[in-house]
Amino acid sequence: MAKRSILVIKHGALGDIVQAFDAFASLRQGPPTDRLVLMTSPPFAGLARLMPWFDEVVVDPRAGLLHFAANRRLIKLLTAGWSRIYDFQCSGRTARYFRFIIRWTGSEFVGTARGASHPLPSMDGVNNRDRMLRTAELGGCPATQASLDWLQGAAEPWPDRLAVLVPGCSPAKPGKRWPAERYAGLAAMLLEAGFQPAVAGTEADRTEADIILAKAPDTLDLIGTTPLPRLAGAFSAASLVVGNDTGPVFLAARCGAPTLMLMGPDTDPSMSAPVGPHASWLKVEDLNRLDPAAVLARCRAMTSGEATA
Numbered sequence: 001m002a003k004r005s006i007l008v009i010k011h012g013a014l015g016d017i018v019q020a021f022d023a024f025a026s027l028r029q030g031p032p033t034d035r036l037v038l039m040t041s042p043p044f045a046g047l048a049r050l051m052p053w054f055d056e057v058v059v060d061p062r063a064g065l066l067h068f069a070a071n072r073r074l075i076k077l078l079t080a081g082w083s084r085i086y087d088f089q090c091s092g093r094t095a096r097y098f099r100f101i102i103r104w105t106g107s108e109f110v111g112t113a114r115g116a117s118h119p120l121p122s123m124d125g126v127n128n129r130d131r132m133l134r135t136a137e138l139g140g141c142p143a144t145q146a147s148l149d150w151l152q153g154a155a156e157p158w159p160d161r162l163a164v165l166v167p168g169c170s171p172a173k174p175g176k177r178w179p180a181e182r183y184a185g186l187a188a189m190l191l192e193a194g195f196q197p198a199v200a201g202t203e204a205d206r207t208e209a210d211i212i213l214a215k216a217p218d219t220l221d222l223i224g225t226t227p228l229p230r231l232a233g234a235f236s237a238a239s240l241v242v243g244n245d246t247g248p249v250f251l252a253a254r255c256g257a258p259t260l261m262l263m264g265p266d267t268d269p270s271m272s273a274p275v276g277p278h279a280s281w282l283k284v285e286d287l288n289r290l291d292p293a294a295v296l297a298r299c300r301a302m303t304s305g306e307a308t309a
Contacts, residue, residue, distance in 0.1 A: 002033070003033045003034070003035060004031065004033070004034050004035070004083035004084065005034075005035045005037065005080070005081065005082050005083055006027070006030075006034050006035065006036050006037065006082065006083060006084050006085075006086065007037050007039060007077075007078075007080075007082045007084075007085045007086070007107075008024070008027065008036060008037065008038045008039065008054070008085075008086045008088060009039050009060075009085065009086065009087050009088060009089050009094055009097075010038065010039075010040055010088040010089055011039075011040055011041040011044075011060065011062065011089050011091070011093075012040065012041050012043060012044050013170075013247060014044065014047075014246075014247025014248070014250070014251070015245075015246065015247040015249070015250040015251075015272075016128060017040075017044055017047065017048075017247075018247065018250040018251050018254050019127075019128045019129040019132065019250060019275065020088055020129075020132045021146040021148070021254065022129060022132075022133050022143070022144065022145055022146050023088065023129075023132035023133045023135060023136040024038075024051065024053045024054075024136075024146065025053055025144050025145070025146035025147075026133060026136040026137070026141045026142060026143050026144050027053065027086065027136050027139075027141050028052075028053040029141055029142045029144050030139070030140065030141040030142075035055050035056075036053060036054045036055050036056075037054060037055060037056045037057070037058060038051075038054045038056075038057050038058070039057075039058050039059070039060050039077070040057065040058075040059065040060065041059070041060060041061070041062060042059050042061060045057055045059050047228055050150060050151065050228075050229075051150065052150050053146075058077060060074060060077075062093065074097075075101055078097060078101045078102055078105070079101065079102075079105050081105075081107075082105070082107040083107065083108065084107060084108040084109070084110065084139060085098075085102060085107050085108070085109050085110070085111075086110045086111070086135060086136070086139060087109065087110065087111030087112070087113065087116075087135075088111075088132050088135060090111055090112045090113075090120070090131075094111065094113065095111075095112070095113040095114075098111070098113035098115070098116065099113065099114075099115075103115055110135055110138055110139045111135070118138050118139060120134070120135055120138060124271075125270045125271065126270075126271065127270070127271060127272075127273060127275065128271055128272060129275045131271075148232065148254065148255060151228065151229055151232045152229065152232055152233055152236065153227075153229030153230045153232065153233045154233070155233065156230075156233065158233070158234055158237035158238070159196040159220070160196070160239075161194060161195045161196055161239045161240075162195070162196050162198060162234070162237055162238045162239055162240075163190045163195040163196065163197045163198070163238065163239060163240040163241070163242070163299075164197075164198050164199075164200050164222075164234060164235065164238050164240070164241045164242075164243075164252065164257075165183050165186070165187060165197055165198065165199045165200070165212065165219075165241075165242055165243065166199075166200055166201060166241065166242070166243025166244065166246060166248050166249050166252070167180050167183045167199065167201065167205060167208040167209065167212065167243070167244065168201040168202065168204065168205035168208060168243075168244070168246055168248075169244040169245065169246045170246065171204075173245075173266060175264050175265065175266045175287070176244050176245045176246070176263075176264055176266050176267060176287075177244055177287065178244060178262045178287045178290060179287070179288055180207070180208035180209075180211040180212060181211060181215075182290065182291075182292050182295075183199075183208070183211075183212050183242075183292075184211050184212045184214070184215035184216055185215070185292035186242065186292040186295055186296060187199070187212050187215065187216035187219045188215055188216045189292055189293070189296045190216075190240075190296070190299075191216055191218055191219075193296070193300070195239065195240065196218075196220065197212075197216060197218075197219045197220070198219060198220035198221075198222050198234070199212050199213070199219055199220070199221060199222060199223060200222040200223065200226055200231060200234065200248065201222075201223050201224075201248070202223070202224060203223065203224045205223055206223055206224075209221060209223045222234070228251070231248060231251065232251060232255055235248075235251060235252040235255040235256075235257045236255045236256065236257065238252070238257045238258075239257075239258065239303060240257070240258050240259075240260070240299055240302065240303055241253075241257045241258070241259045241260070242259075242260045242262065242295065242299065243259075243260075243261060243262070244261070244262055245261055245262075245263055245264075245266070245267045245272060249261050249274055250274050250275075252274075252276075253274035253275060253276030253278075253279035254274075254275065254276050255276070256276055256277055256278060257276070257278065258278040258280075258302045258303055259274055259276060259278065259279045259280065260280050260281065260282060260295070260298055260299060260302060261273070261274050261279075261280075261281040261282070262281075262282055262284075262287060262290065262295070263281055263282065263283040263284070263287075264283070264284065264285070264286065264287040265285055265286075267283065269281050269283055278302070280298070280302055282294075282295065282298055
């Protein structure tokens with residue numbers, strides 16, 4: 001069997017990359033001689049290099065037109081004689097890559113760009129995980145479910161009935177945030193209900209975490225202490241995860257935790273709901289008006305096995 005070089009484009013974001021795990025694993029189920037190379041953006045290169053499905057990871061800084069050196073490197077990469085290119089990003093940028101560079105190389109192209117050799121049909125209303133899985137299947141790769149054993153950090157003694165709160169979100173999407181004061185109210189209620197709440201996120205989420213800790217001081221402070229392998233371990237041990245439409249919540253769902261994503265009008269659950277055996281979501285028109293008691297009621301239903309999305 002001839003060895004093929006396959007380029008996979010997935011720039012981000014974290015939630016989308018988590019939703020792509022099954023598609024990535026499916027690509028690896030293709031011809032065993034395929035050399036799979038992932039092109040991603042700088043923030044996700046470290047995570048990508050932990051993945052067991054790729055032979056190499058390369059970085060696309062997504063430079064502007066005037067960054068000549070970076071664009072020369074990009075052109076050299078995209079014209080490196082790929083047998084096939086999978087576009088899991090399906091963005092305006094990757095459509096331009098195809099239109100101006102890739103289509104002239106003779107490489108097969110799987111994606112939504114006009115003129116692709118393997119055109120992906122409209123996926124409106126299809127969950128992002130399923131869209132990317134269908135992209136892999138369109139290239140002839142059998143669908144499979146990815147194992148996350150590679151992401152699990154060292155086991156540690158997490159508290160019983162751990163309830164992880166994820167109050168952060170992209171700064172560019174403030175409408176996706178449930179207010180920190182509401183998370184604080186939920187944390188206090190969870191403590192009364194016998195859970196051990198914890199707040200997780202990066203240092204960028206410190207302000208929200210401090211609001212929660214001020215009202216519910218027995219909440220565990222995990223801010224800035226959970227690289228992805230440790231975070232995945234916490235999620236795998238958790239009895240409950242509640243968070244906004246943000247990457248770690250997708251990871252929690254994928255790790256199998258009972259996960260509740262809180263959605264405002266900016267999130268379409270038909271495309272962006274988390275995927276996992278115990279994943280659920282709660283969508284409202286105004287997150288600022290969502291009462292912690294309503295969230296707690298959904299959490300109780302989830303942990304008793306009664307909730308449906």
